[in-house]
Amino acid sequence: MERITGALAAVRNPRTGADVMAAEQVRDIATSVDGKVRLTLLLAPEDDATLVRDVRQAIERLEGVADVRVDVRDPAQSEPTPARRAPNPAMSQPMAPAAGGMGRALPVMEAAPQKAPPKVPEPVAYPHLGRVIAVSSGKGGVGKSTVAVNLAIALAKAGKRVGIMDADIYGPNLPLMLGVDAPPAVRDEKIIPLEAHGVKVISLGFLIEKEQPAIWRGPIVMKIITQFLRDVQWGELDYFLVDMPPGTGDAQLSLVQATPVHGAVIVTTPQQVAVGDALRGVKMFERTGVPVLGIVENMSWFENPETGKPIALFGSGGGERLATECGLPLLGQIPIDPRIQEGGDTGRPIVAAEPESRAAKAIEQVAQRVMERMAARQG
Numbered sequence: 001m002e003r004i005t006g007a008l009a010a011v012r013n014p015r016t017g018a019d020v021m022a023a024e025q026v027r028d029i030a031t032s033v034d035g036k037v038r039l040t041l042l043l044a045p046e047d048d049a050t051l052v053r054d055v056r057q058a059i060e061r062l063e064g065v066a067d068v069r070v071d072v073r074d075p076a077q078s079e080p081t082p083a084r085r086a087p088n089p090a091m092s093q094p095m096a097p098a099a100g101g102m103g104r105a106l107p108v109m110e111a112a113p114q115k116a117p118p119k120v121p122e123p124v125a126y127p128h129l130g131r132v133i134a135v136s137s138g139k140g141g142v143g144k145s146t147v148a149v150n151l152a153i154a155l156a157k158a159g160k161r162v163g164i165m166d167a168d169i170y171g172p173n174l175p176l177m178l179g180v181d182a183p184p185a186v187r188d189e190k191i192i193p194l195e196a197h198g199v200k201v202i203s204l205g206f207l208i209e210k211e212q213p214a215i216w217r218g219p220i221v222m223k224i225i226t227q228f229l230r231d232v233q234w235g236e237l238d239y240f241l242v243d244m245p246p247g248t249g250d251a252q253l254s255l256v257q258a259t260p261v262h263g264a265v266i267v268t269t270p271q272q273v274a275v276g277d278a279l280r281g282v283k284m285f286e287r288t289g290v291p292v293l294g295i296v297e298n299m300s301w302f303e304n305p306e307t308g309k310p311i312a313l314f315g316s317g318g319g320e321r322l323a324t325e326c327g328l329p330l331l332g333q334i335p336i337d338p339r340i341q342e343g344g345d346t347g348r349p350i351v352a353a354e355p356e357s358r359a360a361k362a363i364e365q366v367a368q369r370v371m372e373r374m375a376a377r378q379g
């Protein structure tokens with residue numbers, strides 16, 4: 001950690017001349033034992049976007065660092081509140097395919113971030129999407145995308161028409177998890193979603209080059225989310241799942257400003273630190289008027305795939321405590337199963353690939369409860 005802050009102290013903001021640590025532009029530095037580093041960079045609209053690259057490179061140069069992820073946030077939006085502050089970007093153009101139909105279509109990104117907070121966008125309902133459900137957490141890496149993907153497949157297996165959208169524009173991983181990665185076709189100015197395991201899917205991962213750095217700021221998040229809702233040929237759906245990025249930042253706020261969200265599923269791991277973050281996630285949705293459907297506890301215990309024997313982990317029961325504390329149902333507890341990770345890396349989600357496993361059954365139970373909760377709300 002000291003090496004990281006040391007390296008960051010050497011990165012100067014060309015606009016102010018101050019280093020990014022002294023200027024408190026860096027937040028939420030997180031590291032993992034396998035050398036992954038993740039942080040949030042507060043980038044003002046007048047800051048040079050090359051600062052993102054400089055920060056990334058400074059950390060990449062450190063020994064032992066395998067992977068760096070920089071989430072960019074507009075300092076004006078760093079404390080999300082229900083007082084809706086996101087600028088209203090001009091959102092008139094649908095995504096266009098690249099010239100000649102070759103390469104990948106790029107979202108429209110030329111809108112300059114505006115300085116004065118303009119008027120608040122009104123959420124637009126898209127009835128053909130069915131029930132819009134956000135899968136979120138406070139903390140990164142707890143298994144949101146895993147839960148979202150498998151929940152989508154479980155709902156499809158239950159006969160529902162399901163779409164899933166990747167709102168994690170800085171680290172889209174639905175293409176990998178669902179095993180689809182191709183530039184989607186564009187027809188009549190609408191993007192045709194890809195389909196995998198009976199689920200329609202759209203991700204920024206389909207539309208950008210892999211190595212493109214994450215330099216988008218708040219207004220762009222809103223724009224992309226709106227384009228995914230509006231300009232994709234989803235057809236008639238029963239459920240529309242949104243895989244959120246970690247935290248309670250731009251994407252969460254943008255989604256609730258873009259469209260009415262009918263429910264949120266909050267994913268946590270059993271450990272206290274994840275639970276604290278998840279609680280913030282719950283509060284954020286409640287403040288914005290989105291009903292939280294319940295808590296999913298992921299990585300609840302270790303499941304030996306050979307014997308099926310459960311091995312309890314240190315720090316358990318967090319999901320249950322959180323659910324009780326918030327007066328919310330615990331929708332399910334999913335064990336750690338190495339096949340979840342393998343399946344996630346090879347496009348074979350466990351609900352499709354190992355439907356008899358305890359983890360798949362746990363997720364199908366979550367799907368069942370989500371359907372019950374939604375039916376109760378509708379009726």
Ligand SMILES: Nc1ncnc2c1ncn2[C@@H]1O[C@H](COP(=O)(O)OP(=O)(O)OP(=O)(O)O)[C@@H](O)[C@H]1O
Binds near residue numbers: 146246
């Ligand atoms: N129950 C589980 N058992 C084993 N591996 C799991 C389980 N849940 C998730 N994983 C693995 O943990 C890693 C993180 O999961 P995932 O990407 O779903 O988390 P996330 O919350 O979406 O992360 P991010 O915050 O980066 O979006 C992945 O490699 C995934 O395969």
Ligand SMILES: [Mg+2]
Binds near residue numbers: 168244245
């Ligand atoms: Mg994810």
